[in-house]
Amino acid sequence: MFEKRRPGAVLFDRDGTLIRDVPYNGDPGRVEPMPGALEALARLRRAEVPVAVVTNQSGVAKGLLSPDDMDQVNAKVEELLGPFDAWAICVHDDGDGCTCRKPAPGLVIRAAAVLDVSPRDCVVVGDIGRDMEAARAAGARGILVPTRQTLREEIQQAAEVADDLTDVVDRVLSDTGGPVPAVSAPWARAMGWSRW
Ligand SMILES: [Mg+2]
Ligand SMILES: [Zn+2]
Numbered sequence: 001m002f003e004k005r006r007p008g009a010v011l012f013d014r015d016g017t018l019i020r021d022v023p024y025n026g027d028p029g030r031v032e033p034m035p036g037a038l039e040a041l042a043r044l045r046r047a048e049v050p051v052a053v054v055t056n057q058s059g060v061a062k063g064l065l066s067p068d069d070m071d072q073v074n075a076k077v078e079e080l081l082g083p084f085d086a087w088a089i090c091v092h093d094d095g096d097g098c099t100c101r102k103p104a105p106g107l108v109i110r111a112a113a114v115l116d117v118s119p120r121d122c123v124v125v126g127d128i129g130r131d132m133e134a135a136r137a138a139g140a141r142g143i144l145v146p147t148r149q150t151l152r153e154e155i156q157q158a159a160e161v162a163d164d165l166t167d168v169v170d171r172v173l174s175d176t177g178g179p180v181p182a183v184s185a186p187w188a189r190a191m192g193w194s195r196w
Contacts, residue, residue, distance in 0.1 A: 008117030013126035024059035026069030028076035103133030
C-alpha cells in the first residue's frame with residue numbers, strides 16, 4: 001500500500017513553460033500564458049503543493065532589460081497565473097561565473113530553501129535541457145515539456161518528458177514513479193512511523 005506521494009514543491013521555468021517565450025521581454029503587455037498553465041497551477045494549489053518560478057533572465061546582465069521591467073513582467077505573470085510561493089531569478093549571464101544560472105542548480109536550491117523543502121522532493125518543469133540539468137544537479141525530479149524551441153537531443157536526454165502542463169500535473173499528483181514509498185498505512189501510523 002503506497003500513498004500517492006506528492007512533491008514538496010513544483011518549480012517552473014518561466015519562459016516557454018509558464019508563458020510564451022518572448023526573448024528578453026520587458027513588456028508586461030506581451031505576457032501570454034502557455035496552454036493549460038492556469039489550470040495546472042490551480043490543481044497544484046488545490047492539492048496544497050507549493051509552486052515556484054525558477055528563471056534565467058540574462059537580459060538584465062546584457063542590459064536589454066531593466067530590473068524594473070523584469071519586475072513588471074513578473075507581476076503580470078502573477079496577475080494572469082496567480083501568486084507563486086517563491087521566485088528564484090538569475091539575472092546573470094554565461095561567463096559571469098554565478099552559481100544560479102541554469103544549468104547550475106542554484107535557483108532550484110534557493111527556491112527549495114525558501115519553501116523549506118528538500119530539493120530532492122521538488123519537481124522542476126522546463127522546456128529546455130538547461131532546466132533538466134539544473135534539476136539533476138540539485139537532485140530534483142525534472143520533467144521536460146518540449147516546445148518548438150526544444151532540441152531533439154534535449155528531449156532524448158531528458159529523464160522524463162511530458163506532453164504538456166496537464167500531463168505534468170497528472171504525473172505529479174498521481175505519482176507512481178516516485179522512488180520513495182510513503183509509509184501511510186494505519187498500522188504504520190499507529191507505530192509512529194513517518195516518512196520524514
Ligand atoms: Mg524556458
Ligand atoms: Zn546567476
